[in-house]
Amino acid sequence: MIELLKDLLRWLTSGSQWSGTDGIATRLLEHLQYSLLATLVAAAIALPVGLLIGHTGRGAFLAINLSGFGRALPTVGLVTLVFLASGLSMWPVYISLVALAVPVIVTNTYAGMAAVDPEVRDAARGQGMRWYQVLFQVELPLALPLIMTGLRLACVQVVATATIAAYVSFGGLGRYVFDGLAQRDLVQVLGGAVLVGVLAIALDLALAGVQRLLFRNRPPRAHAH
């Protein structure tokens, strides 16, 4: 066991392992690229949907159920399915990662909007705000802490799942996991797993920092939602 950890440490810290076209640095950047792109696309789809449902109060039932369905989809199965349909391309990876992130962002955005005090919404309309002013000046700022939580959650899940890019022969940190499994190289598998975990935690902490910076003037009540 101690030997294994020593090997792992050596693997993670050796300079030759980090450099080169299949070095850790390259794989890390690939992994980041897959994850961030997928999260951004998912946010671009899910935020408007969640905001619209939250603002109008309509379609919530449908959206929540679709989200539940989306969450229940096995990602590996989806990748295989899209792979069979589209052939060798990045599409299977991005489609399944986006499908994974969208439900999380939609439900959190909707929850944030639903938590806005109806009296505050009523007051905003009553003061003469138009629908988009109510949405962007009152509802969105008040829902933002929960929306940010949804984005963080989605981001962590996507980072953890982006290993499947290697499953369909692309790069990213999953390379080490799948190659290591094929070569029965336990150190390499562990190394890849550790790197994925560290990346996920680092991104989550970074987003938490952004969140804290954004809401430092907030009443504690709005945080608690």
Add this chain to the structure above:
Amino acid sequence: MISFKDVSKHYPNGTTAVDRLNLELPEGGITVLVGSSGCGKTTTLRMVNRMVEPSSGTVSVAGRDVLAADAAELRRGIGYVIQQAGLFPHRTILDNIATVPLLLGWGRRKARARAAELLELVGLPSDSGKRYPHQLSGGQQQRVGVARALAADPPVLLMDEPFGAVDPVVRTQLQNELLRLQSELRKTVVFVTHDIDEAVRLGDRIAIFRTGGHLVQCAPPAELLASPADDFVAGFLGAERGLKLLSLSTLADLPQEPAPADGDRWRLVTSERGEPLGWRDTEGPEGDRAPLLPVRALRDGDSLLTALDESLASPAGLVARVDADGVLTGVTGRERIHEFAGRRHAEAGRAAARKNATEAEADEASQAAAAHAEADDEGTPASDPSVTA
């Protein structure tokens, strides 16, 4: 002026919130809408700024049908205060107050300057402008709500149970503040409450609603108290109608007499400056060393109800009266208060009777006209005299 003409509001589930309402709210006065919950008073208020749209009939503000205006623009011209204040928790107090000026495009600097003025007007310290709503007490939040509604100086102010969620002491303060503001600003105020005492205190006119959205009676408080239209109104006004009527008059209308001199049993002991300290029983066994019985000195602005209460508590049946500095000016006896109260009651009753008589004539005339119209057009529904204010 705000007017409702044959206004009804039905909801898709079959409930009727407001039923053929005809009501005119005079300019520059406070009209209080009262009734138990579900009587349509809040719906009536919300139809003025189109937060609720009438199913039929016309609501107009200053002669314009509210449905003809753009809803958002209409609302920017009408102040709106709601029960929990409904302040924006993510904005400072100053920015909350500046909401409507900013929507009207005044620019941030001018809007903030105006907000600072209003902070002072509603009696809040200027440093509270930088704070957030959750850092203020319920009463202070409600003041901010009023300031926000007044920020763009709208001619009409809608207040939906604005003081319902604060404790009685703060509520009385806020009511006094509202009356003070109103004496300066003379807005057309529509005020919804379920508290009849609040209605009597604040209203220039009171409109009483019954469940199902019927307006039962609309009249000045004195007239309402002296001559309720029916048992429902009488029941709503409560058993102490006569006492409530007293709360509408002040002590200023009653003459004073000199305080009892030596030789009377009860002597009013004053300080060197002339402030009443208490009543002393000079015929008691302890004579001049007898302990003082408490006195609550009243000013001209105090209500007759307070005076009557004090005359009951006072051992001599006399109310001690003081000037603005708290110096004794004289006393008024229990009998005087009774006599005056009886006269007030009779006057209010006579005024109501006179008004009812003229209204009955007007109703007969309008019914005759309606009958005439019906003869011409069978489809025209006759107006319902019971809801005509």
